[in-house]
Amino acid sequence: MMFDVTIIGAGVIGCSISRELSKYNVKTCVIERSSDVASGTTKANSAIVHGGFDAKPSTLKGKLNAKGNAMFTDLAKELDFPFKRNGSLVLCFDKKNMPDLEFLLEQGKINGVPDLVIIDGDQVREMEPNVTNHCVGALYAPTGGIVCPYEMTIALAENSYNNGVEFKFETEVKSIGKNSSGYIIKTNKGDIETKIVINAAGLYSGEMNNMVSKNKINIIPRRGEYVLFDRVAGALIKNTIFQLPTKLGKGVLVTPTVDGNLLIGPNAVDLEDKADLNTTRDGIDDIIKKAQLSIEMPFPMNMVITSFAGNRAHTETDDFIIEEASDAKDFINVASIASPGLSSAPSIAVMVVDMVTNKLNPGKNLKFNPIRKGIRKFREMSNEERKAIIKEVPEYGTVICRCETVTEGEIIDAIRRPLGARTLDGVKLRTRAGMGRCQSGFCSTKVVDILARELNIPRSEVTKSGGKSILITGTNKQSL
Secondary structure, eight states: OEEEEEEEOOSHHHHHHHHHHTTBSOOEEEEOSSSSSSOSGGGSSOOEEOOSOSSOTTSHHHHHHHHHHHHHHHHHHHHTOOEEOOOEEEEEOOGGGHHHHHHHHHHHHHHTOTTOEEEEHHHHHHHOTTBOTTOOEEEEETTOEEEOHHHHHHHHHHHHHHTTOEEEOSOOEEEEEEETTEEEEEETTEEEEEEEEEEOOGGGHHHHHHTTOSSOOOOEEEEEEEEEEOGGGGGGOSSEEEEOOBTTBOOOEEEEOTTSOEEEEOOOEEOSOTTOOOOOHHHHHHHHHHHTTTBSSOOOGGGEEEEEEEEEEEOTTOSOEEEEOTTSTTEEEEEOOOTTHHHHHHHHHHHHHHHHHHHHOOOBOTTOOOOOOOOOOGGGSOHHHHHHHHHHOGGGGSEEETTTTEEHHHHHHHHHSTTOOOSHHHHHHHHOTTOSTTTTTTTHHHHHHHHHHHHTOOGGGOBSSSTTOBSOSOOTTOOO
């Protein structure tokens, strides 16, 4: 089958592009080496929608961040994913460094960031009583936000699919070759012919480019480690707290999550292994030490529920690469999308789709429906709403994950909806079952049972995240 456009990678960038492309009469395919969307950098990052003041105006980051930020309000409304403009503060701890805040302010204005203002230390503590007394001032960006990146990506993918985009999972690219009509992408599941390739493969975008172009891209995986606290600690601060970079380093952020937890991190360690997602004692200790510079009271370490790491796609140019390969016509790289990639995703999609439509000149998809409704969340309902939905769908009356108050009805919906969950992690990302204080210690076996029943497979075939990540190898007291 010949596609007009094939997107390699189903992270937030690939799915943002696919959704934007679905507004046109373009036959589009998204291929993903993992078993689900949002399986790479997208699911393990700071979940911050940056204001757009810290990138140089001459860069793509500087040009696209504020534009992408401004698109989030309407996008979240249309696609029904969690997003909140909680605002951000860049703290300064020394009056000698206040001119650096002024620099960020002016840079932000050039980048198109609205309503930026510098406030003094007392004003900061009026907004955030737990900020350290050593803070002498801050840059305040009210447009800064927090989002759930994987729920956003799932929403983008579902809406893309409902508007005609085809998705192929567990499909790994083996080679890419040119032919008379475009490209042949050879995968572990057969060949895909396409007129245009969009390389949104994240950490592996270098390998994709290097199959077709002599102009090599070298992606350096940069690991960032994080510490996540229970919701009980989530009220410590309301804004996202950054630290003004100094000669001692960039510092780390302290932020509430859109789900009410508290998150600190990340550090930055360049690696060779793109799959290395280990957390380290030294890394975690360093994060906590640096984050403590922002907050007066000690962090409640007894409320830590997990630590995790994510790798970002970094290059020596330290900017996005969004361009057609000069020696490979119709091969469009969307590579090196490190921070603020999530914040810029909507505007990156518009930029890339403009490139595609200039080539194909397609008509508008008159049947395009921008609206997608998410899973109805029992934990957010009033008692009256709960009674009504239990009457409509009795499975909503059975709570499976007690930490996050996730019901069987929500899990069934997560499995049955377009591009539905096929793994334990798939259910987790769509419903938060397993994301609470016990970290799936009590609910995982029940979720496995529901997956097996709904997918009509043995429990032993249910995986954590696809591939060989099996959960069950046998039963207790099994006959030998």
